[in-house]
Amino acid sequence: DTEVTQTPKHLVMGMTNKKSLKCEQHMGHRAMYWYKQKAKKPPELMFVYSYEKLSINESVPSRFSPECPNSSLLNLHLHALQPEDSALYLCASSQVPLPTGNYGYTFGSGTRLTVV
Amino acid sequence: KQEVTQIPAALSVPEGENLVLNCSFTDSAIYNLQWFRQDPGKGLTSLLLIQSSQREQTSGRLNASLDKSSGRSTLYIAASQPGDSATYLCAVPASGSRLTFGEGTQLTVNP
Numbered sequence: 001d002t003e004v005t006q007t008p009k010h011l012v013m014g015m016t017n018k019k020s021l022k023c024e025q026h027m028g029h030r031a032m033y034w035y036k037q038k039a040k041k042p043p044e045l046m047f048v049y050s051y052e053k054l055s056i057n058e059s060v061p062s063r064f065s066p067e068c069p070n071s072s073l074l075n076l077h078l079h080a081l082q083p084e085d086s087a088l089y090l091c092a093s094s095q096v097p098l099p100t101g102n103y104g105y106t107f108g109s110g111t112r113l114t115v116v
Numbered sequence: 117k118q119e120v121t122q123i124p125a126a127l128s129v130p131e132g133e134n135l136v137l138n139c140s141f142t143d144s145a146i147y148n149l150q151w152f153r154q155d156p157g158k159g160l161t162s163l164l165l166i167q168s169s170q171r172e173q174t175s176g177r178l179n180a181s182l183d184k185s186s187g188r189s190t191l192y193i194a195a196s197q198p199g200d201s202a203t204y205l206c207a208v209p210a211s212g213s214r215l216t217f218g219e220g221t222q223l224t225v226n227p
Contacts, residue, residue, distance in 0.1 A: 006159075031213060042205060042217035043160070056213065090159055097213040100147035101167055105207075105215055107152070109159035 001026045004108035006091050012114045015081060021111045023074040023091030029106070031097040032074040034066060035090040037110070043090055049074060050097040081115045088112055118143045118210040122218035129196055130226050137191040137221045139206035144184045151180055151191050152205045154220070160205065164191070196225045 004025045013019050023032065031050050035043035048056035049068040057066075063085075065077040074091055091108040099105065119142045129135055139149070148167045152160040164180040166173040166189065173180045179192040193200060203220045210216045 033213070033215075042219055043215075045214050048213045050213065088157065092160075092215075094213075098147075098209055098211075100209070102148070102165065104148065104150045104162055104165040106162065107160035110157075112157060 002106065004091055004093055004106050006089075006108035006111050008111060009109065010112045010114075012116060013078065013081065014116055015083075017081075018077070018079045020078065021076040021089055021091075021113075023076075023108055024072055025093045025106070026072055027093065027095075027106065028071075029093035029095050030071060031094045031099075032068065033092040033094075033105075034074070034076050035092060035107075037088040037090055047076075048097065055097065078113075081113075083115045086113055086115045118146075118208060118216045120206060120208060120216050120218040122204075122206060122221050124221060125219065126222045126224075128224040128226065131196060131198060133196050133225075135193050135196055135223070137193070137204050137206075137223070139189040139191070139218055141187045141189075141208055141216075143210075144187050146184065146208045148209065149180075149182055149189050150207050150215075151178075151189075152207065154203045154205060156203075163204075193223075196223075198225045198227050200225050 034046040037043040047066045067075040088110045095103045123138045150165045151163045164173045166182045177194040205220045207217045
């Protein structure tokens with residue numbers, strides 16, 4: 001299995017809703033990432049989990065809450081979002097944090113989030 | 117701070133043409149460089165990863181080169197096809213597990 005699986009593929013939520021995005025990989029990767037991507041822009045890093053511990057939070061608002069229940073799963077809990085949070089949310093993994101040499105990043109297909 | 121630049125921002129070519137996408141980076145102390153493809157509204161698909169000790173990597177019609185000393189990488193696509201139409205992103209790992217992306221090249225291959 002060489003994939004990162006994200007669910008759901010599409011999500012529409014109101015500003016008072018609570019929802020979660022899920023990400024799963026079975027490649028034995030020990031680093032997992034959440035990225036946010038707006039239209040026609042490159043992905044922007046939100047969070048990094050290294051060996052199931054949060055290692056980087058890029059000053060993301062607290063309405064986004066990441067969770068890493070185990071080495072294969074990564075969740076992003078959403079609460080009280082704003083319309084400007086509408087974007088493509090991408091999960092990624094790498095064999096180790098800061099992959100060197102022949103190790104790279106594997107991305108999922110993303111969740112298209114619309115906040116209404 | 118690592119900065120990655122991609123030129124051109126957009127490219128439109130007729131089918132069958134060979135083409136080159138360019139990527140430059142400011143800090144030559146990189147471990148590797150990765151080229152991705154992104155279709156509209158989709159995730160990133162890794163095309164090629166080229167290690168800092170390598171000069172070239174090839175996969176099918178794709179060839180990526182790396183010149184660390186000059187801070188440049190190119191992605192060569194041979195005999196382009198309409199199915200190659202997508203945005204191509206180059207990225208390098210930076211400090212703290214951050215992946216620094218260029219702004220991308222939007223490629224359109226016309227039948």
